[in-house]
Amino acid sequence: MDQLLHDFSPGLFFMQAIILIILIVLMIKFAWKPILDALQTREDGIQDALDSAEKAKLEMANLNADNERLLKEARAERETMMKEAREMKAKMIADAKEEAQAEANKTIENAQAAIESEKKAAVAELKNTVASLSVEIAEKMVKSELSNKDKQLELVNSMLNDAKLN
Amino acid sequence: MVAKKSINFITVLVFALFSISTYADDGEQKPGNKIDTAEEIKEYIAHHLKDSHDFHFYTHNESGKHYSFPLPVIVWTSNGLKTFMSSEFHHDDSGKVVVDQGDTKLVKLHSKIYELEPGETTVSFDADHHATNAHAVLDFSITKSVVGMLLAGLLMLLAFGALARGYKKGKTIPTGFSRVLEPLVIYVRDEIAKPNIGEKKYRKFMGFLLTVFFFIWILNLLGLTPLGFNVTGQIAVTACLAIFTVIIYLFSGTKDFWGHTLWMPGVPYLLRPILAVIELIGFVVIKPFSLLVRLFANITAGHFVVMSLIALMITLKESFGPVASTGMSLVLALFIMVIEILVAFLQAFIFTMLSSLFIGMAVEEHDDHH
Numbered sequence: 001m002d003q004l005l006h007d008f009s010p011g012l013f014f015m016q017a018i019i020l021i022i023l024i025v026l027m028i029k030f031a032w033k034p035i036l037d038a039l040q041t042r043e044d045g046i047q048d049a050l051d052s053a054e055k056a057k058l059e060m061a062n063l064n065a066d067n068e069r070l071l072k073e074a075r076a077e078r079e080t081m082m083k084e085a086r087e088m089k090a091k092m093i094a095d096a097k098e099e100a101q102a103e104a105n106k107t108i109e110n111a112q113a114a115i116e117s118e119k120k121a122a123v124a125e126l127k128n129t130v131a132s133l134s135v136e137i138a139e140k141m142v143k144s145e146l147s148n149k150d151k152q153l154e155l156v157n158s159m160l161n162d163a164k165l166n
Numbered sequence: 167m168v169a170k171k172s173i174n175f176i177t178v179l180v181f182a183l184f185s186i187s188t189y190a191d192d193g194e195q196k197p198g199n200k201i202d203t204a205e206e207i208k209e210y211i212a213h214h215l216k217d218s219h220d221f222h223f224y225t226h227n228e229s230g231k232h233y234s235f236p237l238p239v240i241v242w243t244s245n246g247l248k249t250f251m252s253s254e255f256h257h258d259d260s261g262k263v264v265v266d267q268g269d270t271k272l273v274k275l276h277s278k279i280y281e282l283e284p285g286e287t288t289v290s291f292d293a294d295h296h297a298t299n300a301h302a303v304l305d306f307s308i309t310k311s312v313v314g315m316l317l318a319g320l321l322m323l324l325a326f327g328a329l330a331r332g333y334k335k336g337k338t339i340p341t342g343f344s345r346v347l348e349p350l351v352i353y354v355r356d357e358i359a360k361p362n363i364g365e366k367k368y369r370k371f372m373g374f375l376l377t378v379f380f381f382i383w384i385l386n387l388l389g390l391t392p393l394g395f396n397v398t399g400q401i402a403v404t405a406c407l408a409i410f411t412v413i414i415y416l417f418s419g420t421k422d423f424w425g426h427t428l429w430m431p432g433v434p435y436l437l438r439p440i441l442a443v444i445e446l447i448g449f450v451v452i453k454p455f456s457l458l459v460r461l462f463a464n465i466t467a468g469h470f471v472v473m474s475l476i477a478l479m480i481t482l483k484e485s486f487g488p489v490a491s492t493g494m495s496l497v498l499a500l501f502i503m504v505i506e507i508l509v510a511f512l513q514a515f516i517f518t519m520l521s522s523l524f525i526g527m528a529v530e531e532h533d534d535h536h
Contacts (some may be wrong), residue, residue, distance in 0.1 A: 009278070011305035012217060012242075012401040015312050020410060023319045023381065028373035031326035035351055038333030038374055045338075112308055 213259070214473060215466055216277040217400055218310045219252040225261040227467045232257050237313060242304035243281045244269045252307070261289040261297060272303070279305050311403060314395040318384040322377070327349075353377050354518065367529050371522065374414060378407060379518040386510030387463060390472075390503065398513070399459065399465040408458035411521040414451065415528040423528045453524055457517060464513050468506045475499040 155166060176225050222234040236253035248267045257262050261275035264287065271282040273289050280300035282289065289297050308316075329344040329351075340348050359368040385397040397403055425431070427445040429438055475498045482491035 007216065007401055008405065009217060009305060009400070011307065011404045012309065012311060012400060013406050014304075015306055015308075016315060016403050016406040017410075019312070019315045019319060020377075020381070020406060024373055024377045026319075026323060027326065027377045029405070030323065031330045032376050034330035034333055034352075035326065035348075036355070036369070038330075038338075039348075039352065039355075042338050064185050 183282065195330075202480050204481055207480065209472075211473045213277070213478070214394060215396055215399060215469055217396075218277055219279070219307055220257070220276065221310055222394075237310065238308045239279065240306040240308065241272065241279055241281075242306065243272070245269045248272070261291075261300075264288065273297075273300065275300075276467060279303055279307075280506065287350055299328065310395065311397045313380075314385060314388055314397040315403075318381055318388060318397075322380050326380075350380075351376060358515070358518050359522050362519070362526040363529060364526065368522075371414065371418075373437075373523050374410070375518050376521055377412070378521065379514050382407070382517055383511060383514035384459065386513060387507070389465060390510060392505055396465070396469055398461055399469055400464050404421050404458040404462040405454075407461070408454040409518065411457060411524060412454045414521075416449070419527065419528040422531055440479045449524075451518075457520055461513050461517055462507055468502075468509055472499055472502050472506060475502055486526070 138159070172245040188503075219239055220234050220236045222232065224230050234257070236251040238249060239252050240247065240249045242248075248270060250265065250267065254265045255274045259274055259276060261280065263273065264282070265272045270430075271287065273280050273282065275289065275297060279302070280289070280297055281303045283299045283301070286299045290299050292298050325343065325347060329340055329347050332340045334345050339345075355368070355372060358379070359372055359375050363371060382398055385395065385403075387394045389398065419427075427449065428442045430441045430445070433441060475495055478495040478498065479492050482494065485491075486494070
């Protein structure tokens with residue numbers, strides 16, 4: 001302890017104090033302040049970059065989810081559209097078929113009606129012809145037969161019978 | 167490239183400032199005066215551990231020539247300030263050479279400068295080899311330690327100034343030697359200052375902590391070079407560093423800190439003044455004392471051990487022969503040297519760590535009211 005106190009040099013202490021103060025001031029001004037500031041700025045920059053990268057990742061994920069959703073929606077829409085189209089097609093075909101059927105039926109009906117009327121006309125004409133023929137025959141028969149009374153009666157009877165058969 | 171240039175610059179600067187002078191002693195030391203006895207080795211080591219007024223490289227054995235350069239001596243005597251070069255003492259350290267500065271006579275004795283009482287011409291000694299007719303003067307000399315400090319300061323300014331300039335030039339990642347320094351700065355900030363002082367308040371103490379850390383580390387490492395600096399082994403230097411820490415933490419102490427120190431809550435009232443005294447002694451005396459003694463003792467012990475192991479070469483020559491003693495000395499000295507490189511960092515780290523711990527205690531905000 002005595003030796004320590006003896007070795008203690010107040011002059012060296014003083015010089016050291018001065019040098020240390022000057023050194024601290026100079027180092028703060030020319031080294032520590034700019035260095036620490038630069039480090040701080042750099043670390044903040046890195047932190048910011050990391051944060052924004054994280055944010056971008058999140059946004060990307062959101063965007064992907066959006067895309068997925070849109071795709072799904074589009075797919076669903078397409079599906080419904082296809083379904084509608086298919087239904088429409090079926091309906092149109094059915095409609096067309098029905099219409100054609102109706103048309104055909106109508107045509108057939110018309111044809112039948114025409115045939116019926118033609119038939120009627122033909123039958124009427126035939127009747128008329130037959131009637132006139134009968135009349136003519138009758139006239140001729142009457143003319144030839146009426147000379148004989150019995151024959152006349154016989155004829156009338158036969159003709160009546162014929163007429164009933166008709 | 168820049169680093170290389172600046173190293174060249176320093177070399178030129180050093181040689182320009184101190185021209186090496188070689189001169190023979192005036193027969194004070196007889197030629198062929200080898201240091202080869204245990205007694206002489208002990209004295210040599212003790213001499214090395216002390217501060218010195220010139221920069222001594224080695225002494226040529228045959229001619230007794232000293233290769234060294236002198237440093238300025240600046241002393242405050244009873245007759246005012248005296249300045250001269252240390253070469254005027256002619257390497258005398260035993261008080262024999264008297265430097266006459268007009269009205270004041272000065273001698274150098276065991277690395278200290280003494281002023282002779284008026285009228286005396288030579289120093290007389292008592293039985294314990296203490297000067298009886300001279301008193302020590304206030305010595306502001308540019309001693310070897312001061313040169314070491316200036317060198318360390320210059321190195322720091324150049325190295326960290328370059329790092330700072332690199333950032334200013336817009337480089338976000340430093341290149342070259344600065345790349346080595348940056349992690350060290352970050353280490354001090356993140357591992358020493360932030361955990362001990364706290365995220366919010368560490369910033370304003372960084373200047374002191376970083377300066378002290380690198381200052382001590384560089385000086386410790388300089389002490390391991392053959393230049394023979396022993397700056398951090400000077401008790402005045404470590405005391406000054408410790409007192410800076412004390413001043414800083416006492417002046418930045420919060421109200422909470424003083425409240426807890428002087429009037430400890432949660433303790434019986436009778437005990438509080440006693441605790442206050444204990445706490446005050448702790449903060450003002452014991453903590454700085456532990457700081458200054460730890461650094462001083464570690465570095466002094468390191469130098470002592472390394473030099474003693476090197477001296478084994480001589481002291482064991484008698485019993486083991488030259489080859490074995492040299493080999494043993496080399497291996498042991500190398501081993502301790504490697505440890506000393508670790509200690510150089512460790513002591514800088516511990517000093518800074520404890521300083522920031524004490525500062526942290528002083529600026530801490532106590533949330534818990536106990």
